[in-house]
Amino acid sequence: MAIKDRMSGNEAVAHAIRQINPDVMPAFPITPSTEIPQYVSSMIANGEIDTEFIPVESEHSSMSAAIGASAAGARTLTATSSCGLALMWEVLYVAASNRLPIMMEVVNRALSGPININAEHSDSMGARDCGWIQIYAENNQEAYDNTLQAYRIAEHASVKLPVMICQDGFITSHAVENITLLEDEPVKRFVGTYEPEHYLLREDESMAVGPYAVSCYCMEAKRAQAQAMINAKDVILQVAREFEAISGRSYGFFEEYRLEDAEYAIVAIGSVCGTIKEAVDGLREKGCKAGLLKVRVFRPFPGEEMAAALKHCKAIAIMDRCEGYNSVGGPLGAELTAALYRVKAVSEVVNITYGLSGRDVKVSDVEVVYDGLEKLAQGENCFGEYPYIGLRSADRAE
Amino acid sequence: MVQKNTFDFREIQRRQERLAPGHRMCAGCGGTIAVRNVLKALHPGDKAVVGNATGCLEVSSFMYPYTAYEDSYIHNAFENAGATLSGVETAYRALKKKGKIKEDYKFITFGGDGGTYDIGLQSLSGAMERGHDMVYVCYDNGAYMNTGVQRSSATPMYADTTTTPTGRISSGKPQTRKDLAAVIAAHNIPYVAQTTFIGNMKDLYVKSEKAIYTPGAAFLNVLAPCPRGWKYDTPDIIEICRLAVETCYWPLFEIVDGRWILSYKPKNKLPLEDFLRKQGRFSHLFKSGSEYLLEAFQKEVDRRWEELLFRCGE
Known part of the structure; x- marks a missing residue:
């Protein structure tokens, strides 16, 4: 039976972690993810779970210890944000290339500088090409549900890749909202136990992890790793179907909100999608055919599927909560625009940067974007050459 | 604690090699001698996981698809051997608690001085402070040999390296070497020792066995000469190690539960130049006009030796 409760995003994923009861969690404090290891530490202190916590001295060591623990055969997780994720950068690749199904709760926060603790996607977007699966949440419910699905995807025999479960700092991680939780037993049955094929502590064989490989082997290893990311697409959908069977909640690569007949679409990731839905509902009442595509899975990138869902739109705004510093735009903008080109979409496309370092986005800001899309479809570009919303100067x- | 009090050289030499031949380390490499002998201190039949920081040892002993290790082995990156093995050791405790593993395992990780004194110091410090049941073995050859003999904080003063080259206005490395054993001792772990290759390797064996079978974190600092970086005649390695000890450049000692114990006190302390003269990296110290450098180096070695004697209550 479903349990109605209210909790923050951090509490929600901690609740999921309690239900999963993983083997090892190394973690280092950083705002705003630090509540997650705090909750886990409390659960350990009270005997609610038998996870071993490693209070490491940095995030680099956090990911390094996670790699050691996962290679040793333990179901492993960690949590981090912002600069902590950046400090892990080197070993994120090592985790993925060793095909270790580590779960990481990423509470998205701006990278420095200036130092800022609020929501932005620059941290996980900076790590978008390191070989990790990335799944994003709009709210606490999705952060909880995605956490429960994470190991099923990561540990699948055709995948064996680490996974980031992302939620927006403070907006999702600290705001308390209603949530529907699953009971412990169905969760345990759904997640299952971790039975790796090869691991350091397997008593009947020795194993060596982390070789030096010369040019005649490396390229094949990398292609095989790329195949695992391709394979993850089917597994993500299959796990989502099984999750729907126990929860009644449906997930895919993305959510289409009033998109089917939309003429003007916004594509976005994370908590801002709640605000966009509100704007869409208001505009629909006024007769404007507004819609939203909310990206859930960014790695693997479901470009073909997104483009197919969008190509009928007259104008599309792709919103990035991340500055690309490339003089063009953000990462979602670049990749989705390329995907639209491949399906020969004729839609007008604009890439907009928003919400950097926790800058608030209001329903009225979103309405301005839809208004601009209508004009764009008629040949009038009021977004400017380098579109930002919510910017003073x-x-x-100043 | 399981400890053997006898040193049976023949029995130990008959034990199975845990570092198999066929790896690509240089002939006469000190690092390889350190690894073979440390692993020999594992009791026959005992299981272990071996860790390794990036360096000569890693790229030469685990080249895909071949590994030289009979035991399970993990290399992660350059600066994180301490953290990596602390993850493995924690996984062992977690899985043992859940009944998924029955057998006992020991955890031993190797790093060169670059990966230990410098870039891996934080990760090592964290692992030692948290008290993981593991041994960190530094094979100290006093420079970044894998990348071509760059100076590290373990490089002795005045050594000629590729980033402290001797030149018209340079006499090699201007700084003295970091005393890493003392740094690790300050973590108040149960066992720290400094050793090298002496005689029939008894000192190295005994200290390795204590480090491996002492519960909690342990650290071994093993002087492991590199013929290429030190520029000596390869077969001279054992003589060079003997001179390092007899000149008190590399004293042998242990720190057991905070108590400093001198393992060996030379009857006649030899002048430092006996150790330096055989090595090309110090050849500039033997040119006329450089006597003051030898004098300063001798003074530094004397000061540290006196400090060690004081710590050991000698």
Whole structure:
């Protein structure tokens, strides 16, 4: 039976971790993810789970210890944000290339500088090409549900890749909202136990992890790893179907909100999608055919599927909560625009940067975007050459 | 604690090699001698997981698809051997608690001085402070040999390296070497020791066995000469190690539960230049006009030796 409760995003994933009862969790404090290891430590202190916690001295060591624990055969997780994720950068690749199904709760926060603790996607977007699966949440419910699905995807025989479960710092991680939880037993049955094929502590064989490989082997290893990411697409959908059977909640690569007949679409990731839905509902009442595509899975990138869902739109705004510093735009903008080109979409496309370092996005901001899309479809570009929303000045920090 | 009090050289030499031949380390490499002998201190039949920081040892002993290790082995990156093995050791405790593993395992990780004194110091410090049941073995050859003999904080003063080259206005490395054993001793772990290759390797064996079979974190600092970086005639390695000890450049000692114990006190302390003269990296110290450098180096070695004697209550 479903349990109605109210909790923050961090509490929600901690609740999921309690239900999963993983073997090892190394973690290092950083705002705003630090509540997750705090909750886990409390559960351990009270005997609610038998996870071994490693209070490491840095995030680099957090990921390094996670790699050691996972290679040794333990179901392993960690949590981090922002600069902590950046400090792990080197070993994120090692985790993925060793095909270790580690779960990481990423509470998205701006990278420095200036140092800022609020929501932004620059941290996980900076790590988008390190070989990890990335699944994003709009709210606490999705953060909880995605956490429960994570190991099923990561540990699947055709995948064996680490996975980041992402939620927006403070907006999701700290805001308390209603949530529907599953009971412990169905969760345990759904997640199952971890039975790796090869691991360091397997008593009947020795294993060596982390070789030096010369050019005649490396390229094949990398292609095989790329195949695992391709394989993850089917597994993500299959796990989502099984999850729907126990929860009644349906998930895919993305959510289409009033998109089917939409003429003007926004594509976005994370908590801002709640605000966009509100704007869409208001605009629909006024007769404007507004819609939303909310990205859930960014790695593997479901470009073909997204483009197919969007190609009928007259104009599309792709929103990035991340500055690309490339003079063009953000990562979602770049990749989705390329995917639309491949399906020969004729839609007008604009890439907009928003919400950096926790800058609030209001329903009225979103309405301005839809208004701009209508004009764009008629040949009038009011977004400017380098579109931002919610910005006071393009050249001064005043 | 399981400890054998006798040193049976023949029995130990008959034990199975845990570092198999066929690896690509240089002939006469000190690092390989350290690894073979440390692993020999594992009692026959005992299981272990071996860790390794990036360096000569890693890229030469685990080249895909071949591994030289009979035991399970993990290399992660350059600076994280301490953290990596702490993850493995924690996984062992977690899985043992859940009944998924029955047998006992020991955890031993190797790093060169670059990966230990410098880039891996934080990760090592964390692993030692948390008290994981593991041994960190530094094979100290006093420079980044894998990348071509760059100086590290373990490089002795005045050594000629590729980033402290001797030149018209340079006499090699200007700084003295970091005393890592003392740094690790300050973590108040149960066992720290410094050793090298002496005689029939008894000192190295005994200290390795204590480090491996002492519950909790342990650290071994093993002087492991590199013929290429030190520029000596390869077969001279054992003589060079003997001179390092007899000149008190590399004293042998242990720190057991905080108590400093001198393992060997030379009857006649030899002048430092006896150790330096055989090595090309110090050849500039033997040119006329460089006597003051030898004098300063001798003074530094004397000061540290006196400090060690004081710590050991000698």
